[in-house]
Amino acid sequence: MVEKSxxxxxxxxxEGNVNVVTAEEMVGILGELGAxxxxxxxxxxxxxxxxxxxxxxxxxxxxxxxPPMKMNKVFLNGVEAYSGVAAVDAFIGAGQLSETEGFDYGxxxxxEDLIRGKSIDLHATSYGTDCYPRKTLDTTLNIYDLNQAxxxxxxxxxQKYNVATNGINRTIYTYMGSLLPNxxxxxxxxxxVLSPLSNDPDYQTIGVGTPIFLGxxxxxxxxxxxxxxxxxxxxxxxxxxxxxxxxxxxxxAANFHEYGTSLYVGMGIPIxxxxxxxxxxxxxxxxxxVTNVLDYGVPSRDRPxxxxxxxxxxxxxxxxxxxxxxxxxxxxxxxxxxxxxxELKKWVAAGEFFVNSPSQRLPAKAxxxxxxxxxxxxxxxxxxxxxxxVIDENATFHEAAKMIMENTFSHLPVVSEDGKLAGIVTAWxxxxxxxxxxxxxxxxxxxxxxxxSNATDPIDIAARNLDMKDVSAMPVIDNDxxxxxxxxxxxxxxxxxxxx
Amino acid sequence: xMIKINISSNxxxxxxxxxxMIKTRTALNISQAHFDSTYGEIIAEVETDDFKAIRKALESxxxxxxxxxxxxxxxxxxCVECGACISVCPAHVFSFDDDWGIAQNTEKxxxxxxxxxxxxxxxxxxxx
Ligand code: SF4
Ligand code: SF4
Numbered sequence: 001m002v003e004k005s006x007x008x009x010x011x012x013x014x015e016g017n018v019n020v021v022t023a024e025e026m027v028g029i030l031g032e033l034g035a036x037x038x039x040x041x042x043x044x045x046x047x048x049x050x051x052x053x054x055x056x057x058x059x060x061x062x063x064x065x066x067p068p069m070k071m072n073k074v075f076l077n078g079v080e081a082y083s084g085v086a087a088v089d090a091f092i093g094a095g096q097l098s099e100t101e102g103f104d105y106g107x108x109x110x111x112e113d114l115i116r117g118k119s120i121d122l123h124a125t126s127y128g129t130d131c132y133p134r135k136t137l138d139t140t141l142n143i144y145d146l147n148q149a150x151x152x153x154x155x156x157x158x159q160k161y162n163v164a165t166n167g168i169n170r171t172i173y174t175y176m177g178s179l180l181p182n183x184x185x186x187x188x189x190x191x192x193v194l195s196p197l198s199n200d201p202d203y204q205t206i207g208v209g210t211p212i213f214l215g216x217x218x219x220x221x222x223x224x225x226x227x228x229x230x231x232x233x234x235x236x237x238x239x240x241x242x243x244x245x246x247x248x249x250x251x252x253a254a255n256f257h258e259y260g261t262s263l264y265v266g267m268g269i270p271i272x273x274x275x276x277x278x279x280x281x282x283x284x285x286x287x288x289x290v291t292n293v294l295d296y297g298v299p300s301r302d303r304p305x306x307x308x309x310x311x312x313x314x315x316x317x318x319x320x321x322x323x324x325x326x327x328x329x330x331x332x333x334x335x336x337x338x339x340x341x342x343e344l345k346k347w348v349a350a351g352e353f354f355v356n357s358p359s360q361r362l363p364a365k366a367x368x369x370x371x372x373x374x375x376x377x378x379x380x381x382x383x384x385x386x387x388x389x390v391i392d393e394n395a396t397f398h399e400a401a402k403m404i405m406e407n408t409f410s411h412l413p414v415v416s417e418d419g420k421l422a423g424i425v426t427a428w429x430x431x432x433x434x435x436x437x438x439x440x441x442x443x444x445x446x447x448x449x450x451x452x453s454n455a456t457d458p459i460d461i462a463a464r465n466l467d468m469k470d471v472s473a474m475p476v477i478d479n480d481x482x483x484x485x486x487x488x489x490x491x492x493x494x495x496x497x498x499x500x
Numbered sequence: 501x502m503i504k505i506n507i508s509s510n511x512x513x514x515x516x517x518x519x520x521m522i523k524t525r526t527a528l529n530i531s532q533a534h535f536d537s538t539y540g541e542i543i544a545e546v547e548t549d550d551f552k553a554i555r556k557a558l559e560s561x562x563x564x565x566x567x568x569x570x571x572x573x574x575x576x577x578x579c580v581e582c583g584a585c586i587s588v589c590p591a592h593v594f595s596f597d598d599d600w601g602i603a604q605n606t607e608k609x610x611x612x613x614x615x616x617x618x619x620x621x622x623x624x625x626x627x628x
Binding site for chain 2: 050051052173177178180185186187252254255256257262264317326327328329330331332333334335336338
């Protein structure tokens, strides 16, 4: 049994004879020497990752203005920062969008602009108190004007990430990027072989107080992250670092089309090799890191798992989905992850960066619970009109017109001889038919590609579908294709108005 | 060179492409084609020497020909070399090089713009 102490390793770092390698290099070393010799030989293994970490933000302290103010609402370049704490502190979150520029600019951009030393417009309002009389404030400042700019990321460095693809027939835009229709592509995140938590999955050395590489400078782990779920191998970390020392090489704002803003964060953790078990775990390969491919076309918390996949397969550039080779895209940068592991290695080798034992271990037993919801989600069946009138596809459009006139619906589902949904006609289709010649029957004028809904779909999903396709009504069909109701955007707006 | 051929609805039923190719004895290497009842769009590669002739032939039959000579531009300052753009490009313009950097073959770009929406760092553009 090889046993090394933190003190021993730090002494070597100090004396300049530490043996530090990256997690990628460790794979080969272990293969050559075996766990026992590798544990003797190697003192520190460095990891690295660079990817979108939405759960990131910065605590800022602006200093007190004259006359003083208890800032109640704070905006930085038009992006709201949370200021429900003491007078001149605020937290700018990466995902907060600008009030004026929307998707184009968000908290992540404010953070990058601060790092780059750019000037930021601060606008604040308050209600005024005896001790803090001021009610509004406008000023321009940069990172050097602030007392503190401390990055605190509630959830970074996920042990692994789910892989995304999309089974529906339109492109969807997600936090995993554009997902092309009909399983047209696959996107993934994470650094595989270099992933920090995958290299110490039992959290033997990674814990509260572990010094890390964060954004180009030294930071610390302050505990487990939110949604920490070690029992399902989705451990997370909460991180702290000084934004004033960070570099835009390793902290970058990002825009995900039709999703919002996020922050690319560069992070790396050094793992002291105290024993054979750590030598073994830091030799984890891309092949060993296995995750699930999920269908993001299903707009639910519980997305179906299409298959398992490892990072080696993902990195070949394509994986098989439903029997077809599907191209893969990485959302995080492996090149940058390597750079970070390499940078950290240099710091350790140069005697500038030491390791320590955690002052407290991370919880090894925990899972992430779903939300407790005390009100039932309204479903399509709760508000759909059940007394829906349908028309036979062989009816004439005069009959259709009559039916629309007699009823209050402006949409008439069309059924074929077997009674199943075949199309839909609207008052508009009928007026078009009157204007054109040669169309006598409903089947000639109906829209055949009908957007439909299921009775048990949540209303929010039906509403989004109507919005996306820009239609105002959908027939509700059962599993066999029979029309059992109709749902209109009007019904939905009424419901949402009540819910407010 | 890459060209885009647009065919409007009034001539969509006619064998414009085939006739133009036969007439000019030119080969069009079609890489993308999209047709529906209202319009058609074809992306094709053609030898530079043949371009004038085929354009004339196509345009005389009512098609519109555009040269795709402003391919995608990648801003290397903004790009973090993630590779997000790789899987969405229909022309396989992007790939990883041996060091996990981004290699690109912009000659194949058909200027569709798909990668622009995908890039999380707004590093890609089609402006001249
Ligand atoms: S998606 Fe954008 S940032 Fe990523 S590699 Fe492509 S151009 Fe670079
Ligand atoms: S615009 Fe982008 S996605 Fe389209 S062909 Fe060119 S490089 Fe590929």
